Amino acid sequence: MAFYALFGMACVLRVTVQGYPSAAGSASCLDLTPQHGAGAQGSSSPYTLWVDTTSVKQGGMVTVTLNATAAGTTFKGFLVQARCTKCSTADTAIVPGTFAKYTASDANIITMECENEAMNSMTHTNNDVKTSATFTWTAPADWNVAEGIKFRATVVQVKVTWWADVMSDEISVTASSTSPVYPVTALVVAGFIAVSSLFP
Template sequence: MKMWIVLLLLSVCSETVICYSDGKVEVACGDMTPQHGHEPITKNPPFNITADKSQFSPGDKIKVTLSMASSSEGKHYFKGFLIEARNAGNLNEIVGSFKLIDPEISQLLTCDSKEGSAVSHTGKSHKTEVQVIWVAPSDSPSSVQFLVTVAQGYKEYWVKSPGPVVSQNGVAPPPQTTFGGSIGAQTTTSSILSRSFTSEGCGSMKSCLRDPEGCDPQNDTACHFLSFRALGSSVMFELSGPAEGYVSFALSQDKWMVIYIDACNNFLFLILL
């Protein structure tokens, strides 16, 4: 009887250590979920994940920072973490590799048979910030999103929290999402495009609507062009075309697109349908 009790205690302790203590969490590379046997927390995470660049070229290095939010309540530290970079258009695809800044608290993992493709903790010490370097590969997709799992304790962890999206130079960056305090808050900026949109990737990387059929806005000023593609949990649209004023598009939940226009004509207000 005593032998069974000892074996049971060893089993429980072993599971706890394997789950997060030494950071050897290759088993969680795919879904990024700790093997803790508890449900992850879904409320706003108390941490931020940022990148020091929004655009890159193959071979570039981007510093990624995971840190506790200054406005976080409760515990002001985390113990375990897992950082990955994935194709923003296909979040099942791991992209690139990492280099360590502080090997005392972080270590490289081999995920999806790619050496150094993820970073995790080395122990359960209290941490407030971790920085790593992501290296863009030569075959990088147009946009990459950083994902992170963070554990404050055995029952307190957030899984696969989305971080910033970075895009290759020349690719229109999607709206950036920041986390910590108000999850999902988006900040968008407007700027003058350095070049025209292009039909390159239509039918493979993005869906396109064009008039005239098959036109390319990059070399046809009369081309009306609309494209869209998924970037993680967001969708990026490209819209261009000849117009004296502006061009626009709208989304509808049914098969009909109803447009209301208020016009003033000799003080009479008309509604056109």
């Protein structure tokens, strides 16, 4: 009986240390800390978050790539979010944009819901070794243009070896123009007609 009790405890402990091989857990949503039983690495991260633009309109799209930069370096898991850099709660302000796969057939990544906002995070689907992951992010159409955005990631190399605060360049958000654009010729004709109507 004692053997079965000890065996059961060992199984529970093993699962707790390994964390979530198929995806990040919801407990990691705010502080982006994996439940692996160890602290983040103190050395410089061997990973980068690359963005294809540093300026996007409200409702516009950004392509984001998580890369292993050091030779021979890989990763197994990650969690990426867009975070507000100028909000009063910048450490916990998840920008409510929408992540998506860059390649629809990519079986290594999946969107995730955090804080009851669908698809506002991107994570892994398995613990296969990876050297990169590419996805897109669409900015909310009503985002305050005064508030900047940085993509922030936690990257797990293997089990208890992970890095926090892997950051992208800051992205500025500009208001999408809703004003109609008229050709110069059309404006000249419209002006001529308006003036002519004054002299029958």
